[in-house]
Amino acid sequence: MSQKILTMLCALMALATLVGCSFGASDPVKEQEQVAEYRSEELDLVRSTVLDEDRAERLVALLADRDRMMADYTKVIETHRQEMTALNADYSARRESFDLLVIGYNDKRAAAQQGFTALLDAMKQETTAEEWKIISGYSLKKLEPRGLIYNLLSGGA
Numbered sequence: 001m002s003q004k005i006l007t008m009l010c011a012l013m014a015l016a017t018l019v020g021c022s023f024g025a026s027d028p029v030k031e032q033e034q035v036a037e038y039r040s041e042e043l044d045l046v047r048s049t050v051l052d053e054d055r056a057e058r059l060v061a062l063l064a065d066r067d068r069m070m071a072d073y074t075k076v077i078e079t080h081r082q083e084m085t086a087l088n089a090d091y092s093a094r095r096e097s098f099d100l101l102v103i104g105y106n107d108k109r110a111a112a113q114q115g116f117t118a119l120l121d122a123m124k125q126e127t128t129a130e131e132w133k134i135i136s137g138y139s140l141k142k143l144e145p146r147g148l149i150y151n152l153l154s155g156g157a
Contacts, residue, residue, distance in 0.1 A: 059126045
């Protein structure tokens with residue numbers, strides 16, 4: 001199950017990259033409304049699945065951390081896209097400049113992955129195996145990260 005969740009987070013990070021690099025592929029207001037609905041449903045699921053209120057609230061706080069981390073990573077992606085666009089437009093830009101930009105981005109991406117992995121471990125500490133199966137299954141089923149990515153790659157919204 002841990003591999004599934006790590007795969008899901010990597011897929012969500014890739015999705016954030018694709019969304020961050022796309023131009024008007026979908027209605028951002030509608031996307032934000034749907035994400036807000038999913039988050040609300042997820043919080044309800046956590047509170048109904050984890051019967052110990054203290055553990056449930058700690059897990060809710062970790063979900064808020066996850067959302068913050070995703071927002072921060074989205075900013076990293078957007079900044080990288082802008083920097084790459086500016087560098088690409090500079091006729092005199094040297095390969096070393098591109099290499100440094102890509103290396104810097106890869107370092108930030110790796111740090112984000114480590115942060116998400118640590119967050120997953122913390123979330124698992126707040127749940128039983130059965131609770132985790134239900135909660136993590138929600139994200140895999142509801143968000144369908146692979147399906148969303150493949151849809152974006154094929155030109156869909």
